[in-house]
Amino acid sequence: MNRDVIVIGAGIGGLTTSILLAKSGFQVRVIDQAPCAGGKLKQMHLGPYRFDRGPSLLTLPEHISELGALAGLKPFDCLRLSSVVYTQFEDGTSFSSGADVNSLALVLDEAGLASSKTVLNTFKLAARHYRITAPVFLKQSLHRWRSYFKMSTFKGIMLFPIAAVFKSMANQNASRFKNPKAQQFFNRYATYNGSNPYRAPGLLNMIPHLEFECGAYFPKQGMAAIPEYLYEAACKLGVKFIFNTRVTSVLDLNLKTKVVHTASGILKASILVCNTDVHFFYTQLAPQLKYAQRFKKAEKSSSAYVFFWGINRSFDQLQVHNIFFSKNYKQEFSTIFDAGNIPEDPTIYVHISAKVCSTDAPKGHENWFVMVNVPHNSTQLPISYGPILRQHVINKLNRMLHTQLQNHIVEESTQDPFTIERDTSSFGGSLYGNSSNSKWSAFLRHPNFKSTVKGLYFTGGSVHPGGGIPLCIFSGHITAGLIKKDYTI
Ligand SMILES: Cc1cc2nc3c(=O)[nH]c(=O)nc-3n(C[C@H](O)[C@H](O)[C@H](O)COP(=O)(O)OP(=O)(O)OC[C@H]3O[C@@H](n4cnc5c(N)ncnc54)[C@H](O)[C@@H]3O)c2cc1C
Numbered sequence: 001m002n003r004d005v006i007v008i009g010a011g012i013g014g015l016t017t018s019i020l021l022a023k024s025g026f027q028v029r030v031i032d033q034a035p036c037a038g039g040k041l042k043q044m045h046l047g048p049y050r051f052d053r054g055p056s057l058l059t060l061p062e063h064i065s066e067l068g069a070l071a072g073l074k075p076f077d078c079l080r081l082s083s084v085v086y087t088q089f090e091d092g093t094s095f096s097s098g099a100d101v102n103s104l105a106l107v108l109d110e111a112g113l114a115s116s117k118t119v120l121n122t123f124k125l126a127a128r129h130y131r132i133t134a135p136v137f138l139k140q141s142l143h144r145w146r147s148y149f150k151m152s153t154f155k156g157i158m159l160f161p162i163a164a165v166f167k168s169m170a171n172q173n174a175s176r177f178k179n180p181k182a183q184q185f186f187n188r189y190a191t192y193n194g195s196n197p198y199r200a201p202g203l204l205n206m207i208p209h210l211e212f213e214c215g216a217y218f219p220k221q222g223m224a225a226i227p228e229y230l231y232e233a234a235c236k237l238g239v240k241f242i243f244n245t246r247v248t249s250v251l252d253l254n255l256k257t258k259v260v261h262t263a264s265g266i267l268k269a270s271i272l273v274c275n276t277d278v279h280f281f282y283t284q285l286a287p288q289l290k291y292a293q294r295f296k297k298a299e300k301s302s303s304a305y306v307f308f309w310g311i312n313r314s315f316d317q318l319q320v321h322n323i324f325f326s327k328n329y330k331q332e333f334s335t336i337f338d339a340g341n342i343p344e345d346p347t348i349y350v351h352i353s354a355k356v357c358s359t360d361a362p363k364g365h366e367n368w369f370v371m372v373n374v375p376h377n378s379t380q381l382p383i384s385y386g387p388i389l390r391q392h393v394i395n396k397l398n399r400m401l402h403t404q405l406q407n408h409i410v411e412e413s414t415q416d417p418f419t420i421e422r423d424t425s426s427f428g429g430s431l432y433g434n435s436s437n438s439k440w441s442a443f444l445r446h447p448n449f450k451s452t453v454k455g456l457y458f459t460g461g462s463v464h465p466g467g468g469i470p471l472c473i474f475s476g477h478i479t480a481g482l483i484k485k486d487y488t489i
Helices: 012-023 062-069 101-110 116-138 145-149 151-159 169-176 180-193 202-214 225-236 278-285 329-338 385-401 417-424 469-486
Strands: 004-008 027-031 043-046 049-052 078-080 086-088 094-096 217-219 240-242 247-251 258-262 265-269 271-274 303-311 321-324 348-352 366-374 409-415 456-458
Touching: 004 012, 004 258, 004 265, 012 027, 012 062, 012 225, 012 469, 027 265, 043 303, 043 409, 049 303, 049 366, 062 225, 062 469, 094 101, 101 116, 101 202, 116 151, 116 202, 169 180, 169 202, 180 202, 225 240, 247 278, 258 271, 271 278, 271 469, 303 385, 303 417, 321 385, 329 366, 348 385, 366 385, 409 417, 456 469
Parallel strands: 004 027, 004 271, 027 240, 086 321, 271 456
Antiparallel strands: 043 049, 078 217, 086 094, 247 258, 258 265, 303 366, 303 409, 321 348, 348 366
């Protein structure tokens, strides 16, 4: 049996699948339009400042190290943050969360936002929900019957917290916490997969468990070190990379040999793994294939507008991750998801890697990655919204930090839904594929394979189990696992 594989895309999902398949003896080639591996996980320099362009939050780094270990690499080099996030509200209330559940419980209690007991109970439940659901819903295919004939799946389904699916995250948090600020703090976790907490199922309230119990980490060389580490592992295992090569179409999918057309020629293999956005695959690369309506119509996750600012001073109260909340959170999400518009008073996330990576900015300066959630661009946003949003962001930060930020920005660049789509083929620039805004969203993600085409598989944030670094790694494991089963001699 031929065991040669082409992977389109060197994002986290594509890298993980390649490493696992190469380790099992498959011959793997990865094609990417970009000059290096990483997909949304890329870095850039502006003068003396270094910026990660995509993800900044890292949990479960052990899964990265496990992949490196397959190629004999040392564990991935990252540090556990001494505080997960600095949070500030418009009325001046602010707190530093600390690194773990006990610290957070104490901080929220002292700030009068929630009793320690309620916070500890909330995390106890979140940990239980993660333990029950992760093996069933995140670490195996939901679309192969054999997944359901395992004792572990049966147990998971029997213990499944069904009530947490029928209540939204926001409703669940409102019934736990009286204080609106505490609700807002926990509701924000819906944005970790680009969703709306007022519609996403309460089950997603298990996300903070990953940051506060498993730990929030940051790579010592910045987030871009993640794909560099995985790329090194893949190369050591014999994976061949073809960069700067855009795939233009995929033909003969129903035959034994899949034919991949690129700008510089044709490549053939028996197995094809697609790590591009699945929507892009069906609409641009393989329009001859049937694209099921339920996947096509599923609501996409939000996108982001990011300002990269080199700042010529430091802000001692700020940390690696900082949140400046909007006054009306419900209104903000309704503007993004229902009206498809840009909120006037956005919640602002400021990430400063120079707080732990001293070479990312000159001494006494900081590299600010300033992100606002915005709709993916399938709706018509006005062309002028960038400068307007910039002004809203600067006004708000000036107000909350008592500064004149415009006088301290010495380098500047931006990234918006249009550039995210252009650079990664992600539909409308959505960050995490589909949103989790419906009860059954887990079942509305595309499977990791195409049941009608032998040898065609999918991996990454737009397919099961979803977006974000840990889930893309899980996706890579699921896809490689299916291929290994299907192609075992
Ligand atoms: C601004 C931003 C902030 C984020 N923050 C976080 C965070 O804090 N934590 C977190 O966990 N996640 C975060 N994410 C999401 C995370 O980056 C993604 O879920 C994850 O990186 C997606 O990986 P993937 O495997 O789906 O591949 P992608 O990263 O989508 O990569 C797909 C690859 O396919 C290639 N490609 C596409 N079309 C073609 C073609 N025609 N021919 C050849 N190659 C092609 C692209 O060049 C790209 O390399 C963020 C994303 C963004 C953009």
